Amino acid sequence: MTNAPKPIIQIRNVSKRFGKVTAVDDVNLDILTGEFFVLLGPSGCGKTTLLRMIAGFELPTEGQILIDGQDMAGIAPNKRPVNMVFQSYAVFPHMSVADNVGYGLKIAGVKGGEAKDRVAEALELVKLGGYEARMPDQMSGGQRQRVALARSLVMRPKVLLLDEPLSALDAKLRAQMQFELSDLQDQVGITFVTVTHDQDEALSMASRIAVINKGDVAQLATPSDLYEYPANRFVADFVGSVNIFEGKLTLDEPDRAAVDCPGLGKVYLNHGVTGPHGADVWVALRPEKIYLHVPGEGKAVRAAALDAPEDHNFARGCIKGMSYLGDITLYEILLDSGAMLRVSRPNLSRHDQEDFTWDDRVSMHWRADSPVVLLG
Amino acid sequence: MAEQDWGTNKRAFAAVSLPTLFWVVAFFLVPMAIVWLYSFGENRGLTDIDISGTLDNYKRATEWLYVTIFAKSFAVAALVTLICLIVGFPVAMAITFASEKWRPWLLLGIMLPFWTNLLIRTYALMMLLGTQGFANKGLGLLWGGASWVKTLVGLEPLPTWEPVELLFNNFAVVFGLVYVHLPFMVLPLYAALDRLDRSLIEASLDLGAGHFRTIMRIVVPLAAPGIVAGVMITLIPALGAYLTPDLMGGTDSQMIANVIERQFKKANDWPFGAALSFLLIYAMFILIALQSLRRKVPEVR
Numbered sequence: 001m002t003n004a005p006k007p008i009i010q011i012r013n014v015s016k017r018f019g020k021v022t023a024v025d026d027v028n029l030d031i032l033t034g035e036f037f038v039l040l041g042p043s044g045c046g047k048t049t050l051l052r053m054i055a056g057f058e059l060p061t062e063g064q065i066l067i068d069g070q071d072m073a074g075i076a077p078n079k080r081p082v083n084m085v086f087q088s089y090a091v092f093p094h095m096s097v098a099d100n101v102g103y104g105l106k107i108a109g110v111k112g113g114e115a116k117d118r119v120a121e122a123l124e125l126v127k128l129g130g131y132e133a134r135m136p137d138q139m140s141g142g143q144r145q146r147v148a149l150a151r152s153l154v155m156r157p158k159v160l161l162l163d164e165p166l167s168a169l170d171a172k173l174r175a176q177m178q179f180e181l182s183d184l185q186d187q188v189g190i191t192f193v194t195v196t197h198d199q200d201e202a203l204s205m206a207s208r209i210a211v212i213n214k215g216d217v218a219q220l221a222t223p224s225d226l227y228e229y230p231a232n233r234f235v236a237d238f239v240g241s242v243n244i245f246e247g248k249l250t251l252d253e254p255d256r257a258a259v260d261c262p263g264l265g266k267v268y269l270n271h272g273v274t275g276p277h278g279a280d281v282w283v284a285l286r287p288e289k290i291y292l293h294v295p296g297e298g299k300a301v302r303a304a305a306l307d308a309p310e311d312h313n314f315a316r317g318c319i320k321g322m323s324y325l326g327d328i329t330l331y332e333i334l335l336d337s338g339a340m341l342r343v344s345r346p347n348l349s350r351h352d353q354e355d356f357t358w359d360d361r362v363s364m365h366w367r368a369d370s371p372v373v374l375l376g
Numbered sequence: 377m378a379e380q381d382w383g384t385n386k387r388a389f390a391a392v393s394l395p396t397l398f399w400v401v402a403f404f405l406v407p408m409a410i411v412w413l414y415s416f417g418e419n420r421g422l423t424d425i426d427i428s429g430t431l432d433n434y435k436r437a438t439e440w441l442y443v444t445i446f447a448k449s450f451a452v453a454a455l456v457t458l459i460c461l462i463v464g465f466p467v468a469m470a471i472t473f474a475s476e477k478w479r480p481w482l483l484l485g486i487m488l489p490f491w492t493n494l495l496i497r498t499y500a501l502m503m504l505l506g507t508q509g510f511a512n513k514g515l516g517l518l519w520g521g522a523s524w525v526k527t528l529v530g531l532e533p534l535p536t537w538e539p540v541e542l543l544f545n546n547f548a549v550v551f552g553l554v555y556v557h558l559p560f561m562v563l564p565l566y567a568a569l570d571r572l573d574r575s576l577i578e579a580s581l582d583l584g585a586g587h588f589r590t591i592m593r594i595v596v597p598l599a600a601p602g603i604v605a606g607v608m609i610t611l612i613p614a615l616g617a618y619l620t621p622d623l624m625g626g627t628d629s630q631m632i633a634n635v636i637e638r639q640f641k642k643a644n645d646w647p648f649g650a651a652l653s654f655l656l657i658y659a660m661f662i663l664i665a666l667q668s669l670r671r672k673v674p675e676v677r
Binding site: 055057076077078079082083084086087088090092093094103104107108148151152155 | 583586
């Protein structure tokens with residue numbers, strides 16, 4: 001118990017209502033010291049409101065926010081031990097880079113030499129050493145974001161809040177900044193709390209993710225747990241791509257379970273699901289976890305999936321759509337049941353995408369540990 | 377999407393712009409040119425002006441009397457502009473940060489006086505400030521009340537109330553000009569503040585600055601274009617103000633526009649009036665030129 005990391009931010013029964021609209025609905029969260037915590041959700045789900053309440057720009061209608069054990073009620077944003085990187089970066093356009101980064105230090109009363117050293121150190125940290133005299137309008141979007149980062153980090157906050165930090169960057173730069181942000185967090189050891197609607201961003205950077213839906217926490221988990229063990233249909237659908245089928249639970253024992261789905265067929269799992277027999281459930285199956293092969297062929301593939309009884313975890317259909325994405329090819333398959341199934345296939349060699357094409361008859365298998373049974 | 381390009385469609389361009397062009401030339405440029413020519417002329421008879429190319433009118437304008445009136449006009453206009461800025465900035469900020477629901481009503485409140493004739497507004501203000509006006513009556517009541525309270529506690533009552541001279545002096549001119557010109561200041565300030573990215577203010581607060589420091593270090597510098605615009609469109613009409621000093625000023629509060637008026641009417645010295653007019657116009661040209669020289673505040677978006 002003593003070794004468990006201390007929560008740096010405690011959110012206790014926090015709700016926020018704007019008039020009749022409930023943006024945040026009775027949220028409880030503990031964010032641990034040194035974490036890279038991500039609030040993930042679709043736009044309008046309340047994740048930004050939650051972040052702004054931590055920063056102090058919004059006040060909770062109900063509930064309590066503690067930072068480092070101290071209740072933040074009645075404490076203005078300029079008195080909180082957190083700093084924020086804004087979505088628009090909010091770099092002061094009339095100040096040089098050095099003045100931007102030194103702004104908070106000046107207010108805090110840090111003088112001449114020390115202030116200068118700390119500004120230089122912060123700029124070095126974000127790889128902008130030597131840019132002190134630049135004006136923001138002479139910099140690219142990515143550089144301005146680094147200025148905003150340095151400006152916050154120089155204050156040595158207990159928590160750094162980042163509002164959609166990468167949304168304004170182009171795809172290449174975004175991928176690079178994902179790594180850099182993770183590295184930076186390792187280096188400075190400050191707790192990062194990031195808001196994003198981009199699941200790739202969340203999965204790649206976070207130590208833990210809270211998926212927010214309609215103002216409430218839909219699931220709190222590590223990135224891989226979130227992806228492999230979604231707790232409900234919302235999370236399964238929002239994080240990654242997924243096929244979801246309705247079905248009835250026909251078998252539920254500690255080491256195996258089966259679901260009969262009218263759309264997908266009989267689904268077998270090599271673990272129990274603890275649901276009432278005959279209950280209505282949903283089966284989630286990720287496109288990349290489905291093996292695709294020509295009917296009657298691909299014995300090796302089938303063998304790999306043959307940890308299920310005969311007639312289970314198997315479907316036939318016809319390719320109705322196909323999109324080549326370079327690294328993978330995505331297929332839309334009309335199953336004989338009339339349902340649509342999405343399957344992705346890695347292009348392991350240069351001509352793999354030519355194996356299947358429109359209107360081809362195909363068979364599909366999946367392993368008994370691939371489907372996820374969702375109760376809600 | 378073929379968009380209509382006025383540049384290439386010359387006939388349409390001409391058709392649309394000709395009436396305006398005619399208006400500007402016939403009723404603005406030509407009369408101005410005539411006045412400009414008069415400024416180089418001299419009076420021959422009561423109505424006869426000989427445009428002889430003399431510079432005497434301009435020479436006369438450099439006489440001490442006129443220089444002081446020019447200087448005073450500038451001082452009054454500058455003071456009016458300064459007061460408008462100090463009063464208008466918080467008003468513009470209040471409107472900017474008011475809720476969606478209130479903002480149009482507050483803006484309407486600022487613009488409402490425009491819908492009343494300047495003369496009526498000025499007379500209304502005179503009713504307020506006169507010795508028998510509401511301001512003096514109100515002060516008189518307060519005075520009487522204070523006197524009564526003093527007698528209650530057994531002290532000598534105050535002497536009889538003497539109305540304060542609020543009208544027909546320099547104070548009245550400045551007060552009246554501020555009243556008339558305040559909307560000119562508030563609207564450009566509001567336009568500039570409304571464009572300001574709110575997250576810049578939040579970033580300043582987030583970095584530990586208080587509200588006052590955020591206003592001085594972030595809001596005011598970034599509203600500079602609006603401040604300059606507001607100052608220009610307040611200063612220029614205030615400099616040429618005629619009606620307010622005429623009606624509300626005393627014998628010593630005449631501004632340059634009043635002097636110009638007198639040249640064209642009572643003094644019947646059109647050439648000199650024309651010269652003074654153009655000196656005022658040149659001064660405004662210089663102000664506008666100075667404004668366009670200032671360093672542009674970089675905008676980041």
